Amino acid sequence: MTTVQRTVPNGSIDLAVFESGNPDGPTVVMVHGWPDTHELWAGVSQHLARDFRLVSYDTRGAGASTVPERTEAYRLEALATDLFAVIDAVSPHEPVHVLAHDWGSVEAWEAVCEPAARDRILSFTSISGPNLDHLATWGRRRIAERRFGGPLSQVVASAYTVAFQIPGVARLPLELWFSKHWPRFLGFFDGLDPQVVRPAPTLSRDMVNGLKRYRANIRPRLKSPRVRRTNVPVQLILNRRDKAVRPAGYEDAEEWAPHLRRNSLDAGHWSPLSHADDIARLAADFIESVESDRHRSESA
Template structure:
């Protein structure tokens, strides 16, 4: 690690300020700011990146410590690109990162000088030519989408009016600082917008970071690059336009992952994944290309499923909160923050309330309710901190809204996690994390064969288990079909997901004839 140093690159009679530091001899990252910023916008991002890379930050002409050109033509994108090339040629291959106008300039730089720039990360700044082409192609096919995209740039009209914006910024700049950047940067808009930018093909790998709360740059701007790039990937960050300032850790992580080749393979964690619905869901996500981490109190079962999906298996009793949090930390460190967490582990206790012992109650609550709480509390903070959204899945049950006389303990825990999932979905939507409660009915898994029948002796226990397993087997609804519903629910962001026909029937009947549902529950 070396200290950060400042130097200047001469471009004719204009000096470009460069700040650089990090790992000497490491991969070179060149960070370019937008309007009305200077290189300092990258301070938090650079602090993390400098642990692994040689990080170069540039003050765009007219900003920070760089000189300002004498005329408006000096702010043409082509001129600023040459500044970046002059800096980049001092290294053997540069990975370019741009935000706002820095990204607009970056698109032109990588299109024209692929021999200088190895790759490009674009944050909230589209290529002007790509957007012009996208508008022309979609104006008649998707007029509402085009109007919505263009409307995000409403503020530009004010910036283009001579004298007005300068007067406002000179006053505002007294209190907020950055007066020089506010005024000089106006010329970027005036010199480049409306100039008939040409769309150019980009041959180097490009990664777009979509800031989902950005009021200025939306999906249409990003989509404009699709037909003009040879290799394009995207990731999402739940942040506003100035994410390099507000979310530096997350921005740095997105840059690291792209430059180091960690191209987003979905990470899925499934508890109770050694058998039944958990195992089927792990297999189903793996078929979609996900990397699956399987957790189960039965280590052999977890490792068996993991071997089938090419993932990792760990032993976990979800009733143990400390162990759940410790394993979550290990998984995040080893495999990354998961995109999907399925709290599926559960047990069944059947029998009348008066026959269900306190020990039975404690065990079913510990696993079915506390196990879900422990799992979600252990993993959710990582999803929130990462800022890229995600999905939490809870395996509830139709028993959670079907009051059966023979399942008071089991149904109570499933009703609790069903409500928990809905509360969490309301809370976490601002972080773009969706929560789904899966509500199967009678599904052919091994849960019937492992159910604890309250008040039964060993012989009666075995007889009832065999009878229940036979009924579930004859019902013929497989765990694979539930797994398909889980994946569909995750992709669609559905909250309450009844799976089997009986689960759907009871859900509807509860709305129109709840007394009928209670009557059926007495005799089921």
């Protein structure tokens, strides 16, 4: 599969963008999370390349893209503009479909909840990355209802992020151990085959830079959640064995995204690696259904 690399600017940020697949198919923009790069989608892309034009990119602070120094540069509002910049560059005249995982999904939620997002995004498939405002609102509601099980399970799952909030605490473990043993750790944490993990050469740097996403966004969003709705069709792929993002946190998702489809996999957090064929199948089915609805609407 031939891949073409280009650079897309967004102000002072240069984003490394990679294009492959069928140039005549619907465009799918794929957004990775922490601490991955665009390579997260290699397995999924193999299953989608025949029918779709595939675009992935290294998000700011990762891989071959610009690494901002200031924590404020990693706020969701800024990260969403990166996604829109890529969309405008690769498909200026047609809206695209978005497939995103982990922090890439958190960033894409920010984008699809922007006014007029549907003019540029036809559908959004979200894997293991919630809208932080929705998550905070859900947690507050359940606590007010004295239904503590769901919020407690997510608090336990997210306990590691406390260390990520404190500058300097997580840096040495990430640089000295996790970056060197990442495939083995994912085998332990997620139960996947370490052979499917292909760490980027920039992994150690990406791990540390990516911490700024946590510091820039988690506390502000959990402290003061916003009302964020979207009319973009959304598919949730819920990984039942996800140890980082618990499916319960999406209980109220239809309130915020009324055009919602749910699917689940018997998978852990890194399902784009462990279940690439399933992710590709679910994404393709959803995209094709949205495309069919679009064509029927245009011909009516």
